[in-house]
Amino acid sequence: MADSVLLIDDDADLRRALGAYFDRIGYEVAGAGTGEAGFEAFDRLRPDVVILDLHLPDVGGLDVLEQLKSRGGSVILLTGQGDIETAVRAMQLGAEHFLTKPVDLNHLAAATARVGDKVRLARQNARLRAREHEHAGLESLGVSPAIRELGRQIELLAASERSTVLLTGESGTGKGWVARVIHHLSPRASGPFVEVNCGGLSATFLESELFGHEKGAFTDAKERRQGLFELADRGTIFLDEIGDLAPELQPKLLKVLETKTFRRLGGTRELTVDVRLVAATNRDLMAEVRAGRFREDLYYRLSVMPLRLPAVRERSRDDRLALLTRILSDLVPQMPGCPSVTSAEALDRLLSAPWPGNVREMRNVVERAMILARGAGQIGLEHLPSDLRRSGGSGGGDRRHQPQALAEVERVHIEKTLKFHGGNRTRAALELGISRATLINKIKVYGLDV
Structure with a gap:
């Protein structure tokens, strides 16, 4: 795919000439005659490089530069005046290059190519960071x-x-x-x-x-x-x-x-x-x-x-625990002040629900519960939707008693086992008969400090 360039200049003849030149050497080209039109074109097209004239009829070139940089643009600035002070200011605002008119086309093409290479490298680095994150997600x-x-x-x-x-x-x-x-x-x-x-x-x-x-x-x-x-x-x-x-x-x-x-x-x-x-x-x-x-x-x-x-309902309880842990880990950085652990009762309801809407529904419910529990130490049963609060147990008496007791017994037993082994997760997992990854998930969900 060809690199793309957006030309923002009120001189229509120059826009046509530059556009024809860049088209001839293999670029995808778009043009705009004002700053506002340039903003609209940039948001719509997301070009690799913007070539911007300093003097526009509606918005100052440096103001346009600042706006484009805030939107992630890479900008080469053109001007008819060799003003050193303006050039310094433009570079301080993030311009990649500052060239004076009449511009040498070979020089402009070389500068544009260098900026395009820099943009591609930045995108590749961002994708590599995302790749590392996704690999960690696969393990969960x-x-x-x-x-x-x-x-x-x-x-x-x-x-x-x-x-x-x-x-x-x-x-x-x-x-x-x-x-x-x-x-x-x-x-x-x-x-x-x-x-x-x-x-x-x-x-x-x-x-x-x-x-x-x-x-x-x-x-x-x-x-x-x-x-x-x-x-x-x-x-x-x-x-x-x-x-x-x-x-x-x-x-x-x-x-x-x-x-x-x-x-x-x-x-x-x-x-x-x-x-x-x-x-x-x-x-x-x-x-x-x-x-x-x-x-x-x-x-x-x-x-x-x-x-x-x-479907979530087809997955084992441990798999649902891993899914819940990943959802909490994803949401915590986005929601400061919200708890990242659940009470034993709430955890049991989240792991026992049928989740007809699958992962999407579970994520929405957890996000809502985190918002309602903002400032609290943990997500409690009271922060869950009413259908989940009503779904525990089957039979007479206090319907909530058995799920709460089972989850609490598990939490206490894991905590005691970890303390006995001095916090060694590998030995504790062997004694508990679960994998080390499952143990780590349970430590996170129960909020154990061992």
Whole structure:
């Protein structure tokens, strides 16, 4: 995929000349004649490099520079005046280069290329950090043989970087999370990860989103726009709810998978991309094929390496504990002042609930409970939704007594075992008959200080 550049200059002739030059040397080019138009174009296109004129009719160039930097832009500043003081101020505000007009095109192209390289390196470093985080997350999937096998399959899929992956399972089982893990553990981790939901979008809009469009392709196509397949070049594209893909788009997707080429909407030029596809659905795609709603050839092309994610209710209690621990670990940094541990009663209800909405529902309930428990030492039964508070026990008497007693016995027993072994988690886990990872999860959830 070509690097992109946004030209912000009120001189239309200069914009056209620079645009033609950058287009000729392989850049995707967009232009704006004012600061406000530049902001709008930047937010919409997220270009790799912005070339900005210092003197604009509506907003001062340095103010535009400051705004663009705050939005993550990389800016080269152009001016007709060789003002040293302004140049120093521009560099202090974060300009990558400060060039005077008339600018030498070769010099400008070299500067733009250097900035583009710097942007790519920063993105790669961010993705590598994300990769390390996702690998840690994979270890927190769970400890049962079935979940460990699922983790092993995810690692195998990640290593097979050119194979298409089809993730199946009920809504909310974490298919999007697994897609990101596959990307971040793969050789493509330094490339982009692009996600799109195929459900609820018109065929024309989704075609434009996936494949882009040329200027004038339809009424509102005011300028050329890259599609998500272009943006995902050398990386991964995740198509969620693939079962909802419009019939007229299915042959176009099949063509991309088979030839790695496509055309923008309204375009004539064949574009080539190097993209891995991960698709997900909660539908029975084979049934959709039999019903004539999904192409059989596309189904077989997608299901080269299918992977089914189990519903939360199908997972062991220890696996649900690992899932709950990961959710709490993810939410704690985002919610300062909220507790990260639960009471024995609350923990038992969270681990015993059927969770028809799966991981998504569990995360929402835990986040709500953390908000309600802000300032408290732990998440208690009173912070859970009423249906979970009512769900404990079966039979007469105090329905809450047995779940509370079992969880409390476990907490006390773990604490005593750890103290007996001087805090050595490996020896304590052996005595308790559980894995070290499960013991660590229980220590976190119970908030034990040993």
